[in-house]
Amino acid sequence: MAKQDHVVVAVVVKPHGLRGELVLESYAESPELFGELPWVRLAPPQGRREKARRFEIETWRTHKGRVLVKFKGVEGRDQAETWREFLVTVSADLLPEPEDGAVYLHAILGCEVAAEDGSPLGVLDQFSEHGGQEVWSIATPDGREILLPARPEFVKDIDVAARRITVAPPPGLLDIYLAQDESS
Numbered sequence: 004m005a006k007q008d009h010v011v012v013a014v015v016v017k018p019h020g021l022r023g024e025l026v027l028e029s030y031a032e033s034p035e036l037f038g039e040l041p042w043v044r045l046a047p048p049q050g051r052r053e054k055a056r057r058f059e060i061e062t063w064r065t066h067k068g069r070v071l072v073k074f075k076g077v078e079g080r081d082q083a084e085t086w087r088e089f090l091v092t093v094s095a096d097l098l099p100e101p102e103d104g105a106v107y108l109h110a111i112l113g114c115e116v117a118a119e120d121g122s123p124l125g126v127l128d129q130f131s132e133h134g135g136q137e138v139w140s141i142a143t144p145d146g147r148e149i150l151l152p153a154r155p156e157f158v159k160d161i162d163v164a165a166r167r168i169t170v171a172p173p174p175g176l177l178d179i180y181l182a183q184d185e186s187s
Contacts, residue, residue, distance in 0.1 A: 009044060010098065010109045012036065013091035018083035019071050025083050027070040027091060030132075034070045037063040040097055043074075045089040055092075106161055114166045116141045119159060124149060124177075127168060149180040 013027040031037075037060055046055040058074035065071070077083055101107055108130050116124045116139075128142040130153070141149040151157060151172055160169040 008095060009046070009092035010095050010107065011046075011090045012043070012093050013070065015045065015086045015089045015091065016069065017087055018080045019066075021080050022073065023077040023079050023083045024071050024073045025077070025086060026066075027072055029070045034063070034065050036099075037070055037072060039099065040093055044092045044094075045074075045086055046092050048088045048090060106163055110163055111161060111168065114161075114163075114168045116168045116170060118177075119169055119171045124170070143181070147180060149177065151176070 012031050013029040016026040016028050018024065019026045027037075029037075037043075040060060042057050042059050044055050044057050047053040058076060061073040061075045063070060063072045077086070095107075095109065098107065112127055112129070114127045116127055118124060123144075125141040125143040125147075127139055128148070129140045131138050131140070137153040139151045139153050141151060143149060149172075151170060157170055157172055158168065159171050160167075162168070
């Protein structure tokens, strides 16, 4: 799987105030990212037909656990409202290098996932956050889904170059997802 051109770093939640600020739910590890980027792209959510548009960040700040951003060219609450639910993406080339031992999630999408004993489980298909915890969705060859909490005790090794992830799921987790349907 090729490296993505644009990476989703946030989603626009709603307008804030009257000056055109937007409230972002950030997926970045640190909100400081928004101070380092020369521009971002707002892309429509799936199912909407608007075109993506590039914006320079005029100002940004944190507020109540979210990021407030003012983009150049977005003036007033009505204009800000048009960007509700849009995805905030950034060119992968603009992202800072990850710290030692860390990887960007977009870099491991599509990696083969195997148990510690080497048995294949499937492919890392997507990720999400539930209750403040990152959860990986692994698509099995037979079309099932395994949801794995991406905790250090369960993710044993990530080899980006080999496109392989080794995991040690908690006891019983695989039984829940891979048990054969009794009625078939």
